Amino acid sequence: MADKRIIAVVGATGAQGGGLVRAILQDPSGGFAVRALTRNPKSDRAAELARLGAEVVEAHLDHPESLKRAFQGVHGAYCVTNFWEHFSPAKEMAQAANMAKAAAEGGVTHVIWSTLEDTRRWVPLDDDRMPTLMTEYKVPHFDAKGEANHLFADHGAPTTFLLTSFYWDNLISFGMGPKKGADGKLVLTLPMGDKKLPGIAAEDIGKCAYGIFKQGRSYIGRTVGIAGEHLTGTAMAAALARALGREVIYNAVTPAAYRSFGFPGAEDLGNMFQFKQEFEAAFCGARDLDESRSLNPELQMGVTSRALRLGTQ
Numbered sequence: 516m517a518d519k520r521i522i523a524v525v526g527a528t529g530a531q532g533g534g535l536v537r538a539i540l541q542d543p544s545g546g547f548a549v550r551a552l553t554r555n556p557k558s559d560r561a562a563e564l565a566r567l568g569a570e571v572v573e574a575h576l577d578h579p580e581s582l583k584r585a586f587q588g589v590h591g592a593y594c595v596t597n598f599w600e601h602f603s604p605a606k607e608m609a610q611a612a613n614m615a616k617a618a619a620e621g622g623v624t625h626v627i628w629s630t631l632e633d634t635r636r637w638v639p640l641d642d643d644r645m646p647t648l649m650t651e652y653k654v655p656h657f658d659a660k661g662e663a664n665h666l667f668a669d670h671g672a673p674t675t676f677l678l679t680s681f682y683w684d685n686l687i688s689f690g691m692g693p694k695k696g697a698d699g700k701l702v703l704t705l706p707m708g709d710k711k712l713p714g715i716a717a718e719d720i721g722k723c724a725y726g727i728f729k730q731g732r733s734y735i736g737r738t739v740g741i742a743g744e745h746l747t748g749t750a751m752a753a754a755l756a757r758a759l760g761r762e763v764i765y766n767a768v769t770p771a772a773y774r775s776f777g778f779p780g781a782e783d784l785g786n787m788f789q790f791k792q793e794f795e796a797a798f799c800g801a802r803d804l805d806e807s808r809s810l811n812p813e814l815q816m817g818v819t820s821r822a823l824r825l826g827t828q
């Protein structure tokens with residue numbers, strides 16, 4: 516442990532950070548050790564990480580002092596925020612600022628910031644193809660992350676900007692999977708038209724991040740997009756049908772219809788899918804499958820593998 520370079524992982528008990536923690540611990544000769552950050556070291560998830568060999572440290576993204584302590588003496592820091600816990604872009608940016616400052620002041624050698632596009636670069640607020648949300652955003656959970664990029668640069672934190680993708684896991688745990696229609700047939704409802712959606716198994720995000728830490732210096736200052744596959748709704752439905760052994764119909768609703776579904780975040784996600792649809796070339800182009808695989812040779816063929824697991828549940 517003493518001769519290993521420590522990577523502090525924010526969100527260690529979650530999907531992205533958890534994948535990174537496991538990737539590091541599964542490679543004992545890789546030269547890295549893990550410091551898992553959590554608000555609650557006594558939780559079952561934190562205890563499981565400790566059992567696997569992680570150092571578990573209490574830290575809170577709203578408390579700069581706790582981040583400063585947690586980033587003390589580490590080589591790397593994986594930084595992620597959880598928009599869906601509070602739905603506040605302002606909070607997300609404040610938390611990003613706290614991490615950027617703590618990393619820079621702590622002399623962290625390599626930071627990975629889990630970010631997304633600031634969609635307002637493509638769809639300015641006065642562009643009424645989609646509604647402006649919360650007064651100053653088009654896709655709040657994207658825009659705040661993208662806007663926060665400059666905080667890492669401003670603080671002088673040596674950062675790789677990691678553009679993540681839609682988790683295929685959403686088809687299982689986020690309520691976006693196929694649902695039974697009135698006729699009993701399974702229907703996958705997404706506002707993607709005939710355009711491709713980049714997706715990834717959530718566990719693979721951490722594995723790609725580990726690949727970036729292993730590459731080190733050459734990735735600092737770079738923006739890197741990752742995905743397991745780029746799939747149309749039709750292809751996703753076909754893969755799900757193969758895995759489940761029953762028909763799955765792709766229902767390509769309009770983004771406006773999706774925005775009106777009424778669940779928390781529906782407008783944000785409706786705008787997000789519209790952005791991904793209308794800027795397919797740029798969005799898919801920013802997520803190179805070959806580079807993702809070179810960072811993580813175990814990259815899963817996302818929707819198919821997740822669906823296979825879904826099929827056995």
Ligand SMILES: NC(=O)c1ccc[n+]([C@@H]2O[C@H](COP(=O)([O-])OP(=O)(O)OC[C@H]3O[C@@H](n4cnc5c(N)ncnc54)[C@H](OP(=O)(O)O)[C@@H]3O)[C@@H](O)[C@H]2O)c1
Nearest residue numbers: 526527528529530531553554575576596597598680681682
């Ligand atoms: N779902 C998707 O398809 C998708 C795709 C791309 C990007 N994203 C983004 O991914 C982010 C969420 O990441 P995830 O899916 O890995 O999260 P997750 O599985 O929901 O877990 C959230 C993690 O964040 C930690 N956390 C939250 N608030 C914290 C705070 N104030 N201080 C310290 N730790 C805190 C939690 O740690 P403790 O509870 O242990 O403290 C937990 O480990 C969101 O911002 C979302 O926009 C999602």
